[in-house]
Amino acid sequence: MSVLAILIAALGALLSFIYYLLQRRMNYWRHRGIPHDPPHFFAGNLKGLMKTRSFAEILREIYDHHRGSGPFCGYYLFQRPAVLVLDRALIKSILIKDFNNFADRGIFHNEKDDPLTGHLFRLDGQQWRGLRNKLTPTFTTGKMKFMFPTILKVADQLMIAVSKRLVADEHVWDWKEMMACFTTDVIGNCAFGIECNSLQDPNAEFRVMGRRIIGSRRHGPLINAFINSFPKLARRLRMAIMPQEITDFFLRIVRENVAYRERNAVHTNDFMSILMDLNKGKHLKSENDQMRALSVSEMTAQAFVFFVAGFETSSTTLAFALYELALQTKLQERLRQEIEATIKKHNNEFTYECMEDMHYMKQVLAETQRKYPIAPNLMRQAAADYVVPGHSNYVIKKGMMVTIPTIGIHYDPAIYPEPDKFDPERFSADALRLRDSVDWLPFGDGPRNCIGMRFGQMQMRVGLTYLLRRFKFTTSEQTQIPIVFQKTFPLFPEGGIHLRVDGI
Numbered sequence: 001m002s003v004l005a006i007l008i009a010a011l012g013a014l015l016s017f018i019y020y021l022l023q024r025r026m027n028y029w030r031h032r033g034i035p036h037d038p039p040h041f042f043a044g045n046l047k048g049l050m051k052t053r054s055f056a057e058i059l060r061e062i063y064d065h066h067r068g069s070g071p072f073c074g075y076y077l078f079q080r081p082a083v084l085v086l087d088r089a090l091i092k093s094i095l096i097k098d099f100n101n102f103a104d105r106g107i108f109h110n111e112k113d114d115p116l117t118g119h120l121f122r123l124d125g126q127q128w129r130g131l132r133n134k135l136t137p138t139f140t141t142g143k144m145k146f147m148f149p150t151i152l153k154v155a156d157q158l159m160i161a162v163s164k165r166l167v168a169d170e171h172v173w174d175w176k177e178m179m180a181c182f183t184t185d186v187i188g189n190c191a192f193g194i195e196c197n198s199l200q201d202p203n204a205e206f207r208v209m210g211r212r213i214i215g216s217r218r219h220g221p222l223i224n225a226f227i228n229s230f231p232k233l234a235r236r237l238r239m240a241i242m243p244q245e246i247t248d249f250f251l252r253i254v255r256e257n258v259a260y261r262e263r264n265a266v267h268t269n270d271f272m273s274i275l276m277d278l279n280k281g282k283h284l285k286s287e288n289d290q291m292r293a294l295s296v297s298e299m300t301a302q303a304f305v306f307f308v309a310g311f312e313t314s315s316t317t318l319a320f321a322l323y324e325l326a327l328q329t330k331l332q333e334r335l336r337q338e339i340e341a342t343i344k345k346h347n348n349e350f351t352y353e354c355m356e357d358m359h360y361m362k363q364v365l366a367e368t369q370r371k372y373p374i375a376p377n378l379m380r381q382a383a384a385d386y387v388v389p390g391h392s393n394y395v396i397k398k399g400m401m402v403t404i405p406t407i408g409i410h411y412d413p414a415i416y417p418e419p420d421k422f423d424p425e426r427f428s429a430d431a432l433r434l435r436d437s438v439d440w441l442p443f444g445d446g447p448r449n450c451i452g453m454r455f456g457q458m459q460m461r462v463g464l465t466y467l468l469r470r471f472k473f474t475t476s477e478q479t480q481i482p483i484v485f486q487k488t489f490p491l492f493p494e495g496g497i498h499l500r501v502d503g504i
């Protein structure tokens, strides 16, 4: 046999072996007798992802198809068998009761070569635990109250920006973009101590960076799929996902900011000051303390995640809320009346306590987040094999990704009848008493829920309060009804949310 023939035979054998392994992988759920939809050989159950279908649509379809069949169904994240949870008891076990086995998300991070990925959302294991402990005190009610006046100042800027456009006889524009400028300025102020001025200039540096973070990728879809499917291997190969200019920008901003504050002995109560204290080791109780001080690049990664997680989530939710209130102006008026009455009750002052006293406001935002959960799912990874209590044939293997389909639950007619209807009464005190806590998951749940939930809620409530006191929102010819969603991972509206605005 010639050398060439041996090589061809060896290659053929190798390809057959790879095919056999892949085939075995793609039959994982069939062999275990767990309900699932037949997967595509390469795309698994994500066929058309980002092109013709969003992740939210795919999840909803799988959830609707298998709901009631058992505690979970199987699906394939490309080539990777994964679990999609279908029942409440299991959701509670994963997020809360058996959290210790599901504390990780198992997504890519590489602090060394890609420093901005070393943040709370991406880290796992002890690294996550230590950091979560350090950062939790950043989000207490006391800290929120300190930041409240900063948000009010930015809300004043928002009023000026809206008024200017109305004076120029402009009445219809994209409120997703306007709200993104508002929350960028809020987070820029609180996380970086920087006046971003996006409301005055939509092309201000931070707003441009915000758009780039959401819109640009370091790699194409194939390499991204590889990194997402094999995060540990990708880290060993020293791969990175963050575009270099974004890393350079945030490292520079934080270094400059720290140097300025140290030179001028600036100490405020914003996130950056708290991160600087962690950098100086002020939280350490003794020299032998298990927790160590944060390095500058670790600080930067946290400020970065506060920025990324904090602006687009809240701004898009705000835009969705305005959209629903523009469609149902009676609800808008009811909320406006509550705002006025509550401020009157609090001696005509809009304080933190006054904001907390607005109950219909909370209902409107809760219903907005039910209908539009920006993160359509939650992710966890099993640390060890897990047999679902009471279902011995349902086993979540060590290392397996677990998906909790928030969007499926939020649109389940057995939990929320007529799920497409926007109805804040679903969140009245009486209705809440009848529902399970895990039936509403826009911020996740358990020890790994959204750390910034209260901050997000605060900036959304302030934004709505200021806007509804001064302006009326209605739909216009440019309003896309119903909303069409982008095919991206988060639930974003295609083409923005155009509404008509008039002064009151």
Ligand code: HEM
Pocket (backbone or CB within 6 Å): 120, 121, 122, 132, 305, 306, 307, 309, 310, 311, 313, 314, 317, 374, 375, 378, 379, 441, 442, 443, 444, 445, 446, 447, 448, 449, 450, 451, 452, 453, 455, 456, 457
């Ligand atoms: C409407 C606003 C927001 C929404 C809808 C939202 C949603 C979420 C969700 C769904 C998670 C995952 C929770 C889980 O897996 O159980 C999360 C985690 C996180 N969020 Fe938010 N978020 C919002 C605002 C914020 C803000 C304002 C900040 C920071 C200032 C923030 C920082 C984070 C961080 C750091 C994590 C990771 C927590 C961890 O893994 O320990 N988020 N958020």
